[in-house]
Amino acid sequence: MTSWSAQWMEALEGLPLEDDAKARRIRQGRATASSGRVQELNTSPGRLTARVQGGRPTPYLVAVDVPQLSNEEWAIIVDILATQVRLCARLLAGQEPEELADLAKEQGVDLIPSIADVTFIAGHGPDEEIPTVGVAVWAAMGQVLRQDPYPLLRVRGRARERLLHEISVARGRSGAPDGIPLSTLSPVGWTRARGTFEAVYFPSPTLATRQAPSLAALGDPQGWAGAMSALDLFGTMIEAASTHAEQLLDDQESTASP
Known part of the structure; x- marks a missing residue:
């Protein structure tokens, strides 16, 4: 291309x-x-x-x-x-x-x-x-x-x-959807957890990779007008969150081990 x-x-x-x-x-x-x-x-x-x-x-x-x-x-x-x-x-x-x-x-x-x-x-x-x-x-x-x-x-x-x-x-x-009406969105959960960490289900030990491939594949969201791409802006945060989640999972498995 x-x-x-x-x-x-x-x-x-x-x-x-x-x-x-x-x-x-x-x-x-x-x-x-x-x-x-x-x-x-x-x-x-x-x-x-x-x-x-x-x-x-x-x-x-x-x-x-x-x-x-x-x-x-x-x-x-x-x-x-x-x-x-x-x-x-x-x-x-x-x-x-x-x-x-x-x-x-x-x-x-x-x-x-x-x-x-x-x-x-x-x-x-x-x-x-x-x-x-x-x-x-x-x-x-x-x-x-x-x-x-x-x-x-x-x-x-x-x-x-x-x-x-x-x-x-x-x-x-x-008939393409124009998006989700703002009236249906709720701010609950944007700034605080909706449940306890114990309630989070991990389908497998493999979490999102550090390179945030999904965000790279999806590209910038519709209407994005930032000077940086969404991947450049949020990629570091996603990598840090992935690393932290892996660490939490490792600690949980270590605690559960006899």
Whole structure:
């Protein structure tokens, strides 16, 4: 599984240029983006725009036109997110839903655009078919996608609010549960034990492992918006609790031994 950022950058390998020219253009574009010379990068449905500082005092005005996905293609993506709770939860938390691009591709939808379908426009820029400043804007977008998945979704045709609304509608249509009503929850037991330790049943001497695999497999809960993942935040506590529980069990067995 490859990150969206990496897939976005790999798309540059499809530039219709000779190998040497392509390698040079990619290298120069990435260097321009890495040096911070791509400014005011904006995304809108079907277009990236930015100012790129080149070898002259006035920045180049650059646009990159990216084809939007059709409503039918978006319906496939929305259906995946509506039925895959873990992916939807990561998206709600502003994190990349890792498998989404691969799952969509299996159904014939390419979330990452092909470079052959992209148009580079450099106002007053270099007189070349694939301008280096255009590649720099593409590379800057790749950097953004390391931290935020929504710019890709926006440029492909769905802003955050619309996408989340469509997911909600799809979940309601499919009968997917929206969660547990708050009125049914009780705070009893959150801060104090509901029974004695002796009443706790251990099905086997093997307790949860120190690596908290269940939490790692489940991923962040729906609506998670923490800067850290749930595993990073609670993993240490789970490991400590597991160690303590094992110690209590060992002490109990030692006391029971003749």
